[in-house]
Amino acid sequence: MRMTNPHISIYKPQNIDKRLWRYMSLQKFMDLLQRSCLWFTRLDHFHDPYEGFLPEIITRLANDKERPEFAQFQYDPWRKRACANCWYMSDYESAAMWDLYSKEGGIAITSHVSRLGPSIAPEFDSAGWGLYGNAVKYIDFQKEKVETIDAQGSIILAQELHCKRKSFEHEQEYRLTVRLEERELIADLPGKSVPIELNTLVEMVYVSPTAPRWVVAVVQNVAEKYGLIAPVVQSDLYAPVVK
Numbered sequence: 001m002r003m004t005n006p007h008i009s010i011y012k013p014q015n016i017d018k019r020l021w022r023y024m025s026l027q028k029f030m031d032l033l034q035r036s037c038l039w040f041t042r043l044d045h046f047h048d049p050y051e052g053f054l055p056e057i058i059t060r061l062a063n064d065k066e067r068p069e070f071a072q073f074q075y076d077p078w079r080k081r082a083c084a085n086c087w088y089m090s091d092y093e094s095a096a097m098w099d100l101y102s103k104e105g106g107i108a109i110t111s112h113v114s115r116l117g118p119s120i121a122p123e124f125d126s127a128g129w130g131l132y133g134n135a136v137k138y139i140d141f142q143k144e145k146v147e148t149i150d151a152q153g154s155i156i157l158a159q160e161l162h163c164k165r166k167s168f169e170h171e172q173e174y175r176l177t178v179r180l181e182e183r184e185l186i187a188d189l190p191g192k193s194v195p196i197e198l199n200t201l202v203e204m205v206y207v208s209p210t211a212p213r214w215v216v217a218v219v220q221n222v223a224e225k226y227g228l229i230a231p232v233v234q235s236d237l238y239a240p241v242v243k
Helices: 026-035 056-062 075-081 095-102 113-119 166-171 182-186 213-225
Strands: 008-010 019-024 037-042 082-089 107-112 131-135 137-139 163-165 173-179 191-195 204-207 232-234
Touching: 008 113, 019 026, 019 095, 026 037, 026 107, 026 213, 037 075, 037 173, 075 082, 082 191, 095 107, 107 113, 113 131, 137 166, 163 166, 204 213, 213 232
Parallel strands: 008 131, 137 163, 204 232
Antiparallel strands: 019 082, 019 107, 037 082, 037 191, 082 173, 107 204, 131 173
């Protein structure tokens, strides 16, 4: 067994090894196979304008002249540096997720939280920032107090990347986060690719329940070509009722 990267911190929600789903288009699945990388999107490129924002209690501290340790925190540079890779956390597949992200011909890969850390390839260089994984907390940004301040009074920024508004609670999200290096910021990259070991990460591959049968055969052939050993099956979500 290879040594665990000390800069990778993956947490199990309630200490439970949750099952994870990542829904994607067929094109993105092909890219995953070809490059063996997970794509992390910059927070300011997400649709939700609150991505990366902190609860109101921390915002007030940032504007408190008597708390100078928070004065250097600025949202825009932070949201341009931080990147996320998102998974759906559930024992069961989701009809809504198929509709949102995959449509006809879409793909879902499954994994477990315990597989995430070991699947990060040895050549991954965090540049000192690290890679962090945890379940998203869905909170009322105006009312709820989140444990965001450590003993020295610093904002635990990694944790705040895992806070979203209550309106998004249906996503049941488990999130991985990294940050761009200085050269990547200068290049204004839209995100970051993290190399992975596919056969450590992927347990199963599901093809959309509404995809034609020939799509399943194509996905099976492509997966075999790239050495993916995980079974490829079609979702039976809309299979006829057996009487």
